[in-house]
Amino acid sequence: MREQQLQTILRHMPAGIATLLGPELRFGFVNEAMQSLLGGDTPEGQPLADHLGVLAADLLEVMQQVYSSGRPYVAKAYALPVAGSDPTSRRYLDVALEPLQDDEGQPQGLLLFAVDVTGQEEARQRAHELALETRRLDARLRVLTETAPQITFSIDAAGQFEYVSPQWYYFTGQPPTADVNAIWPLLIHPDDRLRVLYQSDMARSSGIGWNFEYRLRRHDGQYRWVLSRALPEHHAPDKPVFWHGAVTEVHDQRELAEALRQGEAELRFLADSIPQLIWTASAEGFIDYYNQHTAQYTGLSTQELGPTGWVNLLDPSEQAGAARRWVQCVASGEDYEGLYRMRRHDGQYRWHIIRARQLADARGPRWFGACTDVDDQHRLREVLQTQYDELARTNRDLDTFVYTASHDLKQPLFNLRGLFEELRSSATFHDPEQATLLEMVDDALLQLDGTLQELAATVQDQRELAAPTEELDLQSVAQEVLLGLRAQVEEAQATIDLDVAAAPTLVYGRANLRSVLHNLLSNALKFAHPDRPAHITISSSLSESGQPRLTVQDNGLGMTLVGSAGPSFLLFDRQHPGVAGAGVGLYLVQRIIDSRGGHLEVGSTVDQGTTFTVYWFE
């Protein structure tokens, strides 16, 4: 009954139990669990070797050795193919082999005890794989942390370093035996040390990460700017245990940024100190900075001017063109340049040269512009232009005077020589002394002629002789001139009518007026018609515009006028080769009148006569 009970218990045990009897290891008792493990083929009394089933031969050998040696053995995690299923699926068993002996200690058989440890074994194998993977990751992490160009570290809640990557030693030049906890704070720049210690302490006590920059002493004694960043690792919520972080050298970036900041500040200072309008614009063409002087000049803030408001400052007629040009320059990158009137805060427009150029700096392309006030130069140029014009006219006046004077003096000399010839032919001289005298007079006259020739050159230097204007009485000046032309008047048997009642006076240079009258009259006399006595009419009147004008009309040879070319002092010469010397005279007249801002008109009919009209002023 007890045996029966025991058999039942053993049969249903969740572990495999079997007995193998005799040296042939014949199946004895095999419980259900063992039967299913072995695949059910366990006929009682048959040797195991004939019914190995899923068991491998090596296990059989071990069993035989246990049988003969009498020493128990446990095969741990013995892999057994699962009977009757996928040949790759395995079951793991701890198989205890216990020798059975009789009372004399003679071997009788084996007790087989198999416990399924598949679950444990699989877990163990997984753990092993995980450990391998972890080692691999760990190795990778180590390579990364130890080759990345930064110091990595782990620090605990008390502020003690758990780990510092080798870069710390390279950077600081400290020996591998150095006490990081003691030395690291000493390597922080004295000016930064307190701040750094305080900030990291504060972060640790508040359980948060940190991010700050400080100077750390390098192996060569130089302090370099570094960026320290760390994040907490929480094991329980709100209770960080470690901080992991990295220290990266940012010295060069910082110096660059600092240099940029400083450069920009210096440039701004410069720009703000210059009495010029200075500005910058984005690559898209929007103005983003105006210097202080711009605000002073325009009376408008950068805000009020806005990104494109500068165009409002230009003279309205120039705005559209300037805007169009700017849009084009922004598109093409060409330099912008123009001369514009720009409104000052008081409403006055002043001339400016606006110049802008696209340059690329660290932030990409930008526009740099300047507006230079050139108003004073502009005005100065206008004044200079006026003065220049005046000087040029004065010069012409002088020039004219030279011609006029030499020309005018020629006539009296001509008269004098005529008189002298007359005297010589009509009078008789007996005294040989007197003949010498005559020669001397002749010489003197010749000398005077030469002197006159040189006068042109001489007078050119005497600028004080430039003709000043005065109010002149036309009647008396004309009579003076006619007096000088008495000989020619007689020769041409001329009648002269002088009528200046309509405009009796003229404000002009005296010498100039004489020269004009002299030339026009001598011209009229010179070209008198051989078939009739000359008749010359001189009249002064007012033009339609109320300006004085002078008309000299004759009944002489006349000439053909070519087109509307107006008076040409060469015409007489060409058309009347028999009469000499009109060209220069008329040339002078024209120059005198031009230089005073008037003009000369001529009307003429061949064989009937010529009329010159002098419009003194336009």
Added chain:
Amino acid sequence: MYPKRAGRGACYQMNHIVYMSRAVRPLSDYDLQDLLAQCRRDNSLHQVTGVLFYSHGSIAQLIEGDPAVIEPLYDKISRDGRHSNVMQLVNKPIAARSFPDWSMAFHPLEAKGFATLEGFFMPSHLPPTPDTLSIADAMLIDLVRQAVFGADEPAAANLTA
């Protein structure tokens, strides 16, 4: 900064705001069409008019209307997660509207179907910058347009005026 409306009624002020921004990720035809539809609906409801330019992630927009409406609208738009780097160029009073309704110009990937869409323009078919704008504002729009579409798209005609 600017004088507010005198009060509800006759005299009511008008401002325009112009900004540029960058899309966080490229906007698809569908995104743009969706935006066009929503903006046309909401803007006409609030008497907001204007124009939006889009090309290769660059965005520029002009909105005009009552500052009491467009200033909060601008705040909302500038916080919209679809774009960033929102940079306001102007916000100032204007005498009159320059845009009759609300429109958009962009290059659709799939041009078919867009031609007939209300309020949509191909960038090359955009009307010239309206000459109701001051020269400074017209120049601003021309620069903005050039910045979004590049210099190749025909520039505005009104500056020749």
